[in-house]
Each structure stands twice: as structure tokens, then as C-alpha cells.
Amino acid sequence: MNGTDRLPPQDAPLLVADAVTKTYRLPGGRCLTAADRVSFTLARGGSLGIVGESGSGKSTVARMLVGLIRPDSGTITVGGKDRAAGRRPGSRRERLAHARDMQMVFQDPYLSLDPRLTARQCLRTALRLHGHPQAETRIGALLDLVGLGNRESQARPHELSGGQRQRLAIARALAVDPAILVLDEAVSALDVSIQAQILHLLREIRQDTGVALVFVSHDLAVVEHVTDETLVMRRGTVVEEGPTRAVLRSPRDPYTRLLLASVPRRGWDPAAVRTGTDAAT
Numbered sequence: 001m002n003g004t005d006r007l008p009p010q011d012a013p014l015l016v017a018d019a020v021t022k023t024y025r026l027p028g029g030r031c032l033t034a035a036d037r038v039s040f041t042l043a044r045g046g047s048l049g050i051v052g053e054s055g056s057g058k059s060t061v062a063r064m065l066v067g068l069i070r071p072d073s074g075t076i077t078v079g080g081k082d083r084a085a086g087r088r089p090g091s092r093r094e095r096l097a098h099a100r101d102m103q104m105v106f107q108d109p110y111l112s113l114d115p116r117l118t119a120r121q122c123l124r125t126a127l128r129l130h131g132h133p134q135a136e137t138r139i140g141a142l143l144d145l146v147g148l149g150n151r152e153s154q155a156r157p158h159e160l161s162g163g164q165r166q167r168l169a170i171a172r173a174l175a176v177d178p179a180i181l182v183l184d185e186a187v188s189a190l191d192v193s194i195q196a197q198i199l200h201l202l203r204e205i206r207q208d209t210g211v212a213l214v215f216v217s218h219d220l221a222v223v224e225h226v227t228d229e230t231l232v233m234r235r236g237t238v239v240e241e242g243p244t245r246a247v248l249r250s251p252r253d254p255y256t257r258l259l260l261a262s263v264p265r266r267g268w269d270p271a272a273v274r275t276g277t278d279a280a281t
Contacts, residue, residue, distance in 0.1 A: 012080070013041035013042055013043055013044075014042055014043060014044040014045075014046070014078065014079060014179060014180065014212055015041065015042035015065070015076075015077070015078050015180060015212065015214075016041050016042075016075070016076070016077045017038060017039055017040050017041075017061070017064075017065070017074070017075075017076050018039050018074055018075045018076075018077075019037040019038070019039055019073065019074040019075075020035055020037070020038045020039070020061065020064060020071045020073075020074035020075070020076060021033070021035055021036055021037055021038070021071060021072050021073045021074050022034050022035040022057075022060055022064060022069060022071050022072055023072055033236045034057040034060040034236050035057045035060050035061050035064070035071070035236050036057075036236040036237045037074065037237075038057070038061055038074075038233070038236075038237070038238055039074075039238070040229075040231055040238070040241065042180065042212055042214065042229075043212070044179075044210075044212060045206070045210045045211070045212055046212050046213075046228055046229065047206060047212065047213040047214075047215065047226060047227040047228050047229070048212075048213070048214050048215070048227055048228070048229045048230070048231070049215045049216075049217065049220075049223035049226070049227035049229070049230035049231070049244060050062065050214065050215070050216045050217075050230075050231055050233060051216075051217055051218065051219070051220050051223055051230060051231070051232050051233065051259065052218065052232060052233035052234055052259075053218055053234075053259070054218065055235070056233040056234055056235065056236070057233050057235070057236040057237075058216050058217075058218075058233050059184055059185070059216060060236075061216075061233070062104070062182050062184045062214065062216045063184075064076060065083075065102060065180075065182055065214060066102050066103070066104045066182055067083060067102075068104075078101045078102060078179065078180065079101070079179065081101070083101070083102075100130070100176045100177065100178060100179075101178065101179055101180065102178055102179065102180040102181075102182060103173035103174070103176065103178040103180075103181055103182070104173065104181075104182045104183075104184065105166070105169050105170055105173050105181065105182070105183045105184070105186045106169070106184055106185075106186070107184055107185040107186060107188055107189055108189060109157070109162075109165040109166050109168065109169035110157055110158075110162075110165055112169060113157040113165060113168065113169065113172075114157075115156060115157050115158060116156070117156065118153065118154050118155060118156055119143070119148060119152055119153045119154070119155060119156075119160070119168045119171075120139055120143075120153040120154065122168060122172055123138075123139045123142055123143070123168075123171060123172060123175055124136075124139060126172050126175040126176065127139065127175050127176075130175070130176045132175070132176075138175070139153075142171040142174060142175060143171065145171065145174065145205060145208070145209075146167040146168070146170050146171040146174075146201060146205075147167060147201065148164065148167055148168065148171070152164055152168075161194075162189065162190050162191075162194065163190055163194040163197060163198060166186060166187070166190065166198055167198070167201065169186075170186075170198075170201070170202075170205070174205070174209070174211070177209075178211060179211065179212060180211065180212045180213070180214060181205075181211050181212070181213050181214070182213075182214045182216070183202070183213065183214070183215050183216060184216045185216060185217055185218070186198070186215070187199065187217075187222060188217065188218065188219065188222075195222065199222065199225050199226050202215075202226050203225070203226060206226075213226060213227065215227050218259075220232075220247075220248055220256075220259055220260055221248075221260075223244060224244055224245070224248055227244045228243065228244060229241070229242070229243060229244060230242070230243075230244040230247045230248075232247065232253065232255065232256045232259065234255045239253045239255050239256065240252055240253040240255075240256045248260065
């Protein structure tokens, strides 16, 4: 059962961010508005790219979505439930329910994985935390879903490659059947060929599970292969949004055109993403 099954069936978007704003106070009394009235929606089972250069505010938005940062104003609702207002979830039950709505995959999985645990132990810990009734069966299904075999399941993070660690991080995020998976620069540290494999994996997971994706990246060429909709951020504001293909093929804003022109994709083969092969070298 996917996380979307726990949410009330309705035609409304699964995720709604409405005028979300976050300002940081800097030394010397200065202020930096990392997100300025950012608004967007995400359909059930949909996929949204949030793109911009370093400092554009895209990661701040991602962290507000999952509750790591609380917005100064605006609302974030998932399935009609407001995640931004009021206090943080207090009870264990509230925190677990909060986590089941949305999970995050970070840029460097090595920093977010416990170095003492094997891949199987990592998944078992996540499942037991959420009281999964058939943890061992679920572990096998998750490993199969992300393409990790028995040898990798017994390995600790330092014994896995970068791509394998990211697969494990994705499996751990999916362990609680979230409605939404937020990926913050999840492939930017990987070689191009491994990027293609992970992007293909995400496409398959979305198709197989119905999980919705929010994919945060500085690279429009990468976002093209995993998202239906894209919004482009610059200095905390959304400068362009629309269907991903339209944004890439006919960008309206000069900043979007600059982003497209500034990302070299030598050797990038879109077929590698579609087939999951190592065609991108």
C-alpha cells in the first residue's frame, strides 16, 4: 500500500505550497529572503522539478516541505493537512504520521546513513520504527525495488559505491510508503552513467508505486528525464514554471535560458535514462 492510499480520495492536488516565505537573519543585521512567496502544486503520483543555481532557494523550499525548516509565512498542505502551521508534531504517533506523508533523499547518502549498519539492518530499523508488521518480507521487496542484491544487503555504507548508497537511501525513504518523495540534488554527486541509472530507477519506482516526486536540482537537463512539471527559482523567487518539456524547449525567462546554456552535457545520452543502461559515458 502506498502513502497516497491513506489520504482522502479527492481531485484536489496532493501537495499545495501557497505563498511560502523564509527569511534568514545574517550577521550585521542583514536579512536574506531564501524563499519569497513561493507557490506550486503537485498532483497525486505527479512529479515536479525545482531548479536553480546555488543560493536560489530551492533547497530551502525542499527542507520546508519535509519540515526540517519552518516557513515564516504561507502554508504547505499534504492531502488537505497543513504541515506548516502551529507547533511541530509532538507525540511519537504524530511524528511518524508526519514522516509517512513525505520522505527526503539527500545529496550525500553517506552522511545520512548509519555507518555501523548494513543495508538490511538500515531498512529493518526504519521499518521497525514505524511498526511494519512484515518487516523482513518488506526488506526483500525494497532491495529488489532499488536493484540491490544479497551481497549489497550485507554491506555497510563504506563498502558500497556512491550509486549503491543512493539506492539504499531511496529504499529507506520508501520503507514507510510515503505519498511524496523529495530528492535534493540526489544525483549531482554521481558520475553521469550512474546518474542515468538512478534517474531510470526513479521513473520505474514512480510507475510501480505511484509515489509523487519533488526533484530538486541545479541541472535542467537532469530534471527533464524525471519530472512532468518544473519551476525555476532565482534569488528566492519563482521566475518560470510550467510543463518541463515546454520550459526546456521554449524558456521564456532569460535566467532559464542562461541555466540551459551553462550546463555542459557532454556524452549525455537520454536513451540511458529511458533504458537504464550505461549508455551515458
